[in-house]
Amino acid sequence: MSSTKTAWPAGVSARYLTVGGATVDITRRFTxxxxxxxxxxxxxxxxxxxxxxxSHYRTYYPSGGFLGEATEEHEPEAAEEGVREWAQAHAEKCRAMPKPEA
Ligand SMILES: [Zn+2]
Known part of the structure; x- marks a missing residue:
């Protein structure tokens, strides 16, 4: 499962090619x-x-409730999906070119 064609930086889990020839890299942030x-x-x-x-954590505020009753949910899938959608949308419109390798 290793390809030497394109070396991905460590930690990159998904990559989108932009119309400008750059990439949008998806990584995770760790504690x-x-x-x-x-x-x-x-x-x-x-x-x-x-x-x-x-963030993988979402805070829910009850409508019309008190701030103290907010609950925090761990939703990594929803977070990833949102980021992937952003990456795809950005890749479709970003015309910036990648910096040439020195
Ligand atoms: Zn861009």
């Missing part, structure tokens, strides 16, 4: 050791400074 756990998913464009980070 610090000793208990590294993914807490957010990040999409970064290599052609422009645009990026999007979505």
């Amino acid at each position: 610090l050791p000793p208990d590294p756990e993914p807490y957010a998913t990040l999409a970064t464009c290599t052609g422009c400074p645009d990026s999007k980070e979505t």
Whole structure:
């Protein structure tokens, strides 16, 4: 399962090719050791400074309720899906070119 054709940076779980020839890389953000756990998913464009980070934790506020009653849910799949959608949409419209390798 290893391809030497394109070397992906460590941690990149998905990659989208933009119309400009750059890529949008999807990585996960981890908490610090000793208990590294993914807490957010990040999409970064290599052609422009645009990026999007979505936390795996969502806070729900009851409508009309008190702030103290907010609950936090762990929803990594929903977060990843949102980031992938952003990455795909960005890849379709970003015309920035990647920086040439030095
Ligand atoms: Zn871009």
